[in-house]
Amino acid sequence: MAAGKTETGPPLGYERRRTPIFILFAAVLILLLPGPLFLREMPLDCAALNRARDVLMRMQPFRAMFVQQVYYDDDLAVEEEGDLLYCGPQRVKWTYRRPELKIFILENARYRFFEPEARQLTIGGMEERQGGWIWQLLFSKDADVVESCPQSGSEMVLKDPHDGTRFHIRLDRQNRIVRVEHMDSGGARHVYVLSRYQERVEVDEDEFSLEIPPDTEIVNMDAESP
Numbered sequence: 001m002a003a004g005k006t007e008t009g010p011p012l013g014y015e016r017r018r019t020p021i022f023i024l025f026a027a028v029l030i031l032l033l034p035g036p037l038f039l040r041e042m043p044l045d046c047a048a049l050n051r052a053r054d055v056l057m058r059m060q061p062f063r064a065m066f067v068q069q070v071y072y073d074d075d076l077a078v079e080e081e082g083d084l085l086y087c088g089p090q091r092v093k094w095t096y097r098r099p100e101l102k103i104f105i106l107e108n109a110r111y112r113f114f115e116p117e118a119r120q121l122t123i124g125g126m127e128e129r130q131g132g133w134i135w136q137l138l139f140s141k142d143a144d145v146v147e148s149c150p151q152s153g154s155e156m157v158l159k160d161p162h163d164g165t166r167f168h169i170r171l172d173r174q175n176r177i178v179r180v181e182h183m184d185s186g187g188a189r190h191v192y193v194l195s196r197y198q199e200r201v202e203v204d205e206d207e208f209s210l211e212i213p214p215d216t217e218i219v220n221m222d223a224e225s226p
Contacts, residue, residue, distance in 0.1 A: 046149035048156045051175040053138060059176070059199040061087040066094070071189040084194065087203055089135050105208055106133075114210050121212055124221030134158075134167055134180060 063085050070078040082096040090109065096102040103114045106126075113122040126133065137145055137158045147166060148157035154171040163185075170179040180192045 046146045046156055047151060048149055048154060048169075048171060048175075049138070049146060049158075052169070052171055052177060055175045056086070056135075056138065056177075059086075059197065061085065061201055061203050063198040063201050064194045065196040067193045067195075068096075069191045069193075071191070072187070077188070085201075085203070085207065086135075087207075089139060091208065092135060093208060103210065105210070107208060112210060114212065114216075116213075119213065119215060120217045120219060121210075122219040122221060134169075137167060 063083060065081070066084050067079065067081045069076060080096050080102075081098050082094065082102075085093040085095075087093075090107060092106045094104040096104075100115075100117050102116075103112075105112045105114075109126045111122075111124055111126065115121075137160065140158075140161075142161045144161050145158050146156065147159040150156075154173075154175075156169050158167045158169060159165070160167070165182055165184075168179075168181040169177060172178045176194070176197055178194050180194075181189065183189050
């Protein structure tokens with residue numbers, strides 16, 4: 001991915017490239033899927049990870065504000081912001097508000113990524129991707145998922161067992177995730193900052209619905225050839 005053509009999209013474990021259309025890499029957040037990832041031995045005991053899991057379970061459904069930044073070397077290439085709605089490990093919604101509206105929805109191992117300005121809807125499944133989505137890694141039982149975890153502290157490093165991507169995670173004093181950083185396959189550094197948490201929020205029935213204009217291009221990643 002060239003620095004001059006930086007694109008961002010769904011956060012915390014999802015990377016996209018045009019070849020000529022999106023190909024799923026797995027950068028943000030995402031999730032407790034059944035499969036081999038959860039049939040292996042328990043990961044290295046990590047107090048910070050255990051606390052983060054407990055807090056996520058206690059707070060849901062919750063909302064938070066996020067800022068997503070993409071760096072090449074030390075140069076900030078892209079900055080976006082919006083809000084996150086977390087209704088459980090398989091129901092997550094990221095709404096980008098600035099600089100343009102984009103919506104990423106993950107439900108039951110399926111995702112929808114809508115870009116109104118580009119008039120494009122990308123859909124696909126997570127079955128072929130067992131790691132990299134941050135929420136999934138947080139609950140993974142894979143023995144290799146925890147790479148670093150100081151016994152006393154609020155930081156840890158989780159490693160995607162699929163491709164080795166490392167996610168540096170920082171917690172606040174309430175053990176909520178406030179910062180995630182990782183490098184993508186193109187050498188870009190992604191930083192996500194979460195703030196202004198609202199716990200146990202009410203969720204409207206249509207919160208995960210999308211109104212798609214009839215002239216929207218639909219990109220089905222399930223139909224993409226390898």
